Amino acid sequence: MRILLVGAGGTLGGAVRRALAARGHEVIGVGRSAGDLVADVTDPEAVARLYTEAGPLDAVAITAGDAVFRPLGELAADDFVTTFRGKALSQLELVRQGARHVAPTGSFTLVSGIIAEQPVVAGAAASAANGAVEAFVRTAAIELPPQRINAVSPTVAEESLPAYGPFFAGVEAVPAARVATAYVRSIEGAQTGQVYRIW
C-alpha cells in the first residue's frame, strides 16, 4: 500500500515507518521541518497542499501530536487551545480532508494515548485532546465506510522516558516498536472504530 505517515521523524513515527516498510508498504513520511513531504498539519491549508502533493493514497497513519503537560493550576487558557490544535484538530482535519483523497477502501489510523482513560497529573490538556480523538474515531467510523478509521492509544514509549518519564511514574512503558504493531493491525486489518490500547 501507499501510506502517508504524518510524524515520521518522531520516535513513534520512526518505529511505524520501519514496521510498515518491513511489510512491503511504500511510506511517504511527513514532518513539520523535514521528511519526504513537509507540512504543518495544524494549518488546514497546509493539509490541503499536503494531500495534493502526496497523490493517491491507500492509508493515512498519524503519529504526530503536540500536547502541553502542565499542572492544572499552572495551565494557561492558550495551553488548552495549543494542545487541541496540536493533537486533536490536526488529526481531525487530516481525516476530514483525507476522506476525499484516500482510496475508497483505505484507512486512517490516529494516535491517542493512555491518559485519555488513565489520567496522570499535568495531563489535563493532553487527556482532553486524546479523548476528543477517540470519540471522533468512533463517530467517523460510522460515516466513512467503506473507508476505515481507528486510533492507537499507546502508553509512554520507553524511548520517550527521558522526556516524559516524570509524568508517568509507575506506568509501564513499552518499546515504540510494539506500539507500531498496532498501526500494522489497523492498516492491514478490517476493523473500524477501534481504539487499540497498547498498555
Added chain:
Amino acid sequence: MRILLVGAGGTLGGAVRRALAARGHEVIGVGRSAGDLVADVTDPEAVARLYTEAGPLDAVAITAGDAVFRPLGELAADDFVTTFRGKALSQLELVRQGARHVAPTGSFTLVSGIIAEQPVVAGAAASAANGAVEAFVRTAAIELPPQRINAVSPTVAEESLPAYGPFFAGVEAVPAARVATAYVRSIEGAQTGQVYRIW
C-alpha cells in the same frame, strides 16, 4: 449552596435550575444574552469577569454547549473549531479559572453527551468535543481535590426532539428533569471523576 449555573436559559439549564432550587440551593443563572449574569463563556476574559461578578461559589454547574451537527463530508474545518470552542474549551476554561474561585470543597459539573460513546451520523464534531470533556474530567479529578468534578452525559432530551430528533432515530429520549437529577447527585454527592450517564 451558592451555585453558578452556566446555560440557565436552555432546556436542560431550566430543569437543573428547578431541581437545585427545589433542594434549597441559591442558583445564579448565567446566559449568553440574558440571566442573573450575562457572559459568553467561549471568551476566557468574559469567564474572568463572570467569576469576579459571581462572588463566592460552592459549585459550578454547566448545561451550556454549542455543537455543530453536520455529516462528516459536509463539515468545514471551522466547524471543528467552533464546536471545540462552544462545547469543550468553554467548559475547560470555566474549570481552570473556577478552581481559584470555588470553595475548597466545592464542585464542578460539566455536560458531555451520549454521542461521546454511542455515535450518531452528523455528530463527529460534537462527539469529539464530548470526548474531550469526559477525558478532561477524569484528569482534573486527580488534580482538583478536595474540589470535585464530574460530567453528566445525557441522551437527547424529550424537549429537544423537535430540533435534534432527526439525528437520534431510535435513541431513547428522556425528560430534561431526569438529566437534572444527575446534577444534584454530582453537586450534593461526594464522588469525583465520574461520568453520570443518563441513557
